[in-house]
Amino acid sequence: MPSIPRMLQPGNRGSGRAPADPPTPPVPSARAVVDCGVYVDGVRSQGTQDFRRSLAQVRESGEGFVWLGLHQPDERQMNDVAEAFGLHPLMVEDAVHAHQRPKLELYDDTVFLVLRTISYVDHDSLEVANDIVETGEIMVLAGRDFVITVRHGDHTHLAGVRQRLEHMTDHLKLGPSAVVHAVADRVVDSYLAVVSEMESDVDEIEERVFSTKNNDVDIDVVYLFKREVLELQRAVYPLVMPLARLSGNKSTSDMSPVRFDSPVMSPDAKEIRRHFRDVADHLTQATDLIAEYDERLTTLLNAASTKVSIQQNTDMRKISSWAAIAAVPTAIAGIYGMNFDHMPELHWPYSYPVLLTLMVCVCFTLWRTLRRNHWL
Known part of the structure; x- marks a missing residue:
């Protein structure tokens, strides 16, 4: 005679619960x-x-x-x-x-x-x-x-x-x-x-x-x-x-x-x-x-x-030094880039080379001064 499943045995009908897992045997x-x-x-x-x-x-x-x-x-x-x-x-x-x-x-x-x-x-x-x-x-x-x-x-x-x-x-x-x-x-x-x-x-x-x-x-x-x-x-x-x-x-x-x-x-x-x-x-x-x-x-x-x-201070001094050098041509280019009509240097034939020479001289002077003071 076949065995009756546990969930269908009397007393288990309608319980809706799965059988509990067998206890884990104790470790000696x-x-x-x-x-x-x-x-x-x-x-x-x-x-x-x-x-x-x-x-x-x-x-x-x-x-x-x-x-x-x-x-x-x-x-x-x-x-x-x-x-x-x-x-x-x-x-x-x-x-x-x-x-x-x-x-x-x-x-x-x-x-x-x-x-x-x-x-x-x-x-x-x-x-x-x-x-x-x-x-x-x-x-x-x-x-x-x-x-x-x-x-x-x-x-x-x-x-x-x-x-x-x-x-x-x-x-x-x-x-x-x-x-x-x-x-x-x-x-x-x-x-x-x-x-x-x-x-x-x-x-x-x-x-x-x-x-x-x-x-x-x-x-x-x-x-x-x-x-x-x-x-x-x-x-x-x-x-x-x-x-x-x-x-x-x-x-x-x-x-x-x-x-x-x-x-x-x-x-x-x-x-x-x-x-x-x-x-x-x-x-x-x-x-x-x-x-x-x-x-x-x-x-x-x-x-x-x-x-x-x-090291961070040294890096900041170098960055500040190069920023100061770059400020010189930036300032000159900004002034002459405003396109005013009444600027006497605009119509002078030597204006361009003189300004370039001035920018190089000022930048070189700044670079030499900063390098002498160990900023560069």
Whole structure:
């Protein structure tokens, strides 16, 4: 017996509505997992990458910690992770939506660190460059027995960090704090790499602006780099205070330093603080270079604007000079073009050559005077 169409079945007649689309199946949280491992005494344990089983293994044995890496998780995926690790809802919201300012926050026994990453964009010439730097974002959530890294964007600079750290057994023994340091160190080193690559561009702009041979200054290029430096400042400068807290520097931080001797991090607080002080020192170098570039670009912007104004004034003086020279024959032609009958010079046989000679002499005198005064 043939089946009855759904729209003609009893209860659906006259409804006039199409059947609803089937719900989209949820994306499993494992899709967002880049890697997951259990580390005991600085050595990665063999086993599954499922973060739930890994966390259960660590908490049952009371040894080691779980390192979970995620890439652009959605809200449902992050909620699954939060449920397993006991994360605060505000951390979940920030980890999903990203676009956060670099910061360090404490949620009970969990440290939440936000880092902005930057990457230098190669370009053939300054005229065709649209962007000099591109940004990404890394969030690190560290607790007593776990650390979660959440990446947003393609320029996060985390490739190879886990493999490199797995060969540093002594450092990895420090626990989740070692992972936090490794991520922060990698990001800050990328800052130094980017600002070093930008130096040649800034030098080239400076050479163009102050070049005596180049009178056509493209001020848009200076504006482009000024904008990119401002983007660097927004990514780098806010990280000064979080690193001051992580390194235990009370003099530069209005907030209390993070207690690494608490259950949140490694009990070896002095050792890990030494590592974070080294990262903070590298960050200071990056901020100093960015401040130098900003000052140089501001000077170049003012110099380029002044050079453009001077060039415009020079052009206007030349135009005015030629207009003054052209006014002489124009005035004479206008007077004798009025066709009055009683003009004695009209009937003089030498009137035409005399007037031509007079016009040439006056124009030449004006040209020589203006040229002597550097108007032409």
